[in-house]
Amino acid sequence: MRIDKVYNHDAMPNNGLITNSMLPQFKIDTKFDISSYLAERKALIEKALDNSIRIVYPENIYEAMRYSLLAGGKRLRPILCLASCELSGGTIEIAIPTACALEMIHTMSLIHDDLPAMDNDDYRRGKWTNHKVYGESIAILAGDALLSYAFEFVATQTKNVLPQQILQVIASLGRAVGAAGLVGGQVVDLASEGMSDVSEETLRFIHTHKTGSLLEACVISGAILASASQANLQRFSRYAQNIGLAFQIVDDILDITATTEELGKTAGKDIEAKKATYPGILGMEKSRIQAQRLLDNAKAELEVFGEKALPLMALADFIINRSN
Amino acid sequence: MRIDKVYNHDAMPNNGLITNSMLPQFKIDTKFDISSYLAERKALIEKALDNSIRIVYPENIYEAMRYSLLAGGKRLRPILCLASCELSGGTIEIAIPTACALEMIHTMSLIHDDLPAMDNDDYRRGKWTNHKVYGESIAILAGDALLSYAFEFVATQTKNVLPQQILQVIASLGRAVGAAGLVGGQVVDLASEGMSDVSEETLRFIHTHKTGSLLEACVISGAILASASQANLQRFSRYAQNIGLAFQIVDDILDITATTEELGKTAGKDIEAKKATYPGILGMEKSRIQAQRLLDNAKAELEVFGEKALPLMALADFIINRSN
Numbered sequence: 001m002r003i004d005k006v007y008n009h010d011a012m013p014n015n016g017l018i019t020n021s022m023l024p025q026f027k028i029d030t031k032f033d034i035s036s037y038l039a040e041r042k043a044l045i046e047k048a049l050d051n052s053i054r055i056v057y058p059e060n061i062y063e064a065m066r067y068s069l070l071a072g073g074k075r076l077r078p079i080l081c082l083a084s085c086e087l088s089g090g091t092i093e094i095a096i097p098t099a100c101a102l103e104m105i106h107t108m109s110l111i112h113d114d115l116p117a118m119d120n121d122d123y124r125r126g127k128w129t130n131h132k133v134y135g136e137s138i139a140i141l142a143g144d145a146l147l148s149y150a151f152e153f154v155a156t157q158t159k160n161v162l163p164q165q166i167l168q169v170i171a172s173l174g175r176a177v178g179a180a181g182l183v184g185g186q187v188v189d190l191a192s193e194g195m196s197d198v199s200e201e202t203l204r205f206i207h208t209h210k211t212g213s214l215l216e217a218c219v220i221s222g223a224i225l226a227s228a229s230q231a232n233l234q235r236f237s238r239y240a241q242n243i244g245l246a247f248q249i250v251d252d253i254l255d256i257t258a259t260t261e262e263l264g265k266t267a268g269k270d271i272e273a274k275k276a277t278y279p280g281i282l283g284m285e286k287s288r289i290q291a292q293r294l295l296d297n298a299k300a301e302l303e304v305f306g307e308k309a310l311p312l313m314a315l316a317d318f319i320i321n322r323s324n
Numbered sequence: 325m326r327i328d329k330v331y332n333h334d335a336m337p338n339n340g341l342i343t344n345s346m347l348p349q350f351k352i353d354t355k356f357d358i359s360s361y362l363a364e365r366k367a368l369i370e371k372a373l374d375n376s377i378r379i380v381y382p383e384n385i386y387e388a389m390r391y392s393l394l395a396g397g398k399r400l401r402p403i404l405c406l407a408s409c410e411l412s413g414g415t416i417e418i419a420i421p422t423a424c425a426l427e428m429i430h431t432m433s434l435i436h437d438d439l440p441a442m443d444n445d446d447y448r449r450g451k452w453t454n455h456k457v458y459g460e461s462i463a464i465l466a467g468d469a470l471l472s473y474a475f476e477f478v479a480t481q482t483k484n485v486l487p488q489q490i491l492q493v494i495a496s497l498g499r500a501v502g503a504a505g506l507v508g509g510q511v512v513d514l515a516s517e518g519m520s521d522v523s524e525e526t527l528r529f530i531h532t533h534k535t536g537s538l539l540e541a542c543v544i545s546g547a548i549l550a551s552a553s554q555a556n557l558q559r560f561s562r563y564a565q566n567i568g569l570a571f572q573i574v575d576d577i578l579d580i581t582a583t584t585e586e587l588g589k590t591a592g593k594d595i596e597a598k599k600a601t602y603p604g605i606l607g608m609e610k611s612r613i614q615a616q617r618l619l620d621n622a623k624a625e626l627e628v629f630g631e632k633a634l635p636l637m638a639l640a641d642f643i644i645n646r647s648n
Binding site for chain 1: 441460469471480486488491499
């Protein structure tokens with residue numbers, strides 16, 4: 001792999017104004033096949049998730065958990081966890097329980113976000129949302145059960161890793177989903193709804209917490225399981241923060257440009273709910289440039305790993321260039 | 325301490341019919357002062373809980389978490405955890421983070437149970453319920469944040485315990501609150517609401533899961549932290565299962581006999597919601613006998629520990645004889 005950094009942001013001319021022609025360009029000289037990679041990893045994760053929850057009495061709670069957990073989706077979070085573990089010298093086997101737990105946590109956040117008291121959404125991943133199928137009370141409980149099971153699953157299913165490292169992973173997951181992470185982002189998001197004067201700083205807080213925290217936990221936890229050095233954990237952390245924010249900017253853009261069918265969830269919800277978005281604050285073009293710039297920064301963090309970083313590089317590209 | 329078992333259930337005459345005069349009687353020849361013990365332990369736990377959550381931005385989620393976590397209550401769960409740890413040769417210090425986590429989990433379950441989509445209750449511990457003060461969305465998120473923080477707290481705050489044992493505690497907490505525990509019990513409870521033909525077996529499932537699982541985790545986790553033997557863990561487990569069920573039978577009885585003021589939560593809710601209860605199925609007198617019998621069994625499990633078991637014995641008595 002050869003990576004040429006054509007443009008350096010740190011010495012930016014033109015008073016910080018960025019034009020399209022000035023965009024950072026990475027030329028990746030490789031035949032890495034991201035589509036096959038994603039398909040193969042997704043299949044692996046689907047199988048592990050399918051095996052993670054058995055239906056026993058009382059059946060409807062397990063069915064509700066499985067309904068949302070196995071509703072498809074790109075499985076980016078578990079894929080990121082496996083990729084950072086492998087890049088750090090670990091195996092898929094040691095990371096798969098944590099990868100599943102990350103998807104359980106993500107699913108919990110979607111189930112609770114979709115509730116009538118929250119975003120009140122009827123569709124998710126092209127299907128009815130959990131509470132539309134099972135009712136609100138079961139949806140709340142299915143989220144609670146997935147969240148607690150995620151921690152139990154990591155604690156009981158992780159093999160061939162030092163207990164101390166498993167504890168670090170659990171701490172990192174807990175922090176990512178709690179008030180200092182995902183929940184905190186959601187709180188500010190809800191509080192900002194309908195406000196016309198949301199600052200870019202607030203929007204950044206929302207996104208880095210609501211989306212970024214868990215993505216960071218994905219990459220960090222995989223690396224912890226593989227005994228990555230502190231310096232590398234920090235690289236992964238910055239990589240994840242950049243793609244986390246880029247991911248959400250792209251999400252904001254897609255909410256405007258994509259159809260409900262393409263998204264598998266209701267499009268145009270942000271405008272309807274008068275939500276603050278990057279396109280709303282910066283405009284569409286600057287938002288695209290910002291996302292591209294974050295992608296640039298994310299990939300720069302991984303240059304030190306050489307070819308081994310190809311999957312995480314390609315994942316970053318995929319996240320920014322996705323159409324749903 | 326001298327414990328005389330006056331009546332043995334295992335050789336029960338009279339075709340299993342129990343009369344008041346046949347009730348098991350433990351005569352505890354001791355001056356153990358449960359009131360002082362509870363007050364001292366409660367103060368210790370309140371302080372630790374108060375220190376466990378700092379208010380930072382976004383303030384309202386931390387305030388909502390603290391509002392319910394510090395709303396009083398008997399703190400029986402953390403007290404049970406500390407007591408079983410000490411009985412097993414451990415210190416308060418090694419168990420206090422887990423004790424706090426257990427109260428966080430319990431509080432989460434109360435916040436979510438009280439939601440309009442669930443039990444729709446306005447009062448809890450003599451105060452407005454969380455969603456009445458902060459709104460439904462924040463109440464859902466405060467529960468989520470408390471649940472995830474509980475696991476993070478155990479993982480990061482437990483000192484002088486082998487990591488492997490901390491993992492066992494985390495697994496035990498996860499199992500206790502998830503679909504195989506508290507959530508499963510709540511699901512069957514909700515499904516049974518308004519049904520006139522709930523069996524004693526179903527009611528037992530509800531109570532052993534909705535209440536018993538977490539009480540069991542309290543006692544077990546304290547013992548795990550102190551490296552208790554498998555045999556003793558099983559003793560604690562049976563002790564907890566018995567007092568868990570007794571606790572809930574007493575709760576059912578109090579819902580009928582106590583006032584809203586005494587309970588600090590709305591009295592008579594079970595009848596209003598047509599909930600299956602022990603008094604409803606067995607009648608008041610047999611329910612009282614059943615509770616007493618479970619208390620008997622619980623205490624019998626601890627006889628082997630001699631005087632060291634006094635706090636857990638007294639706690640069992642307290643749970644059955646409480647008036648709120």
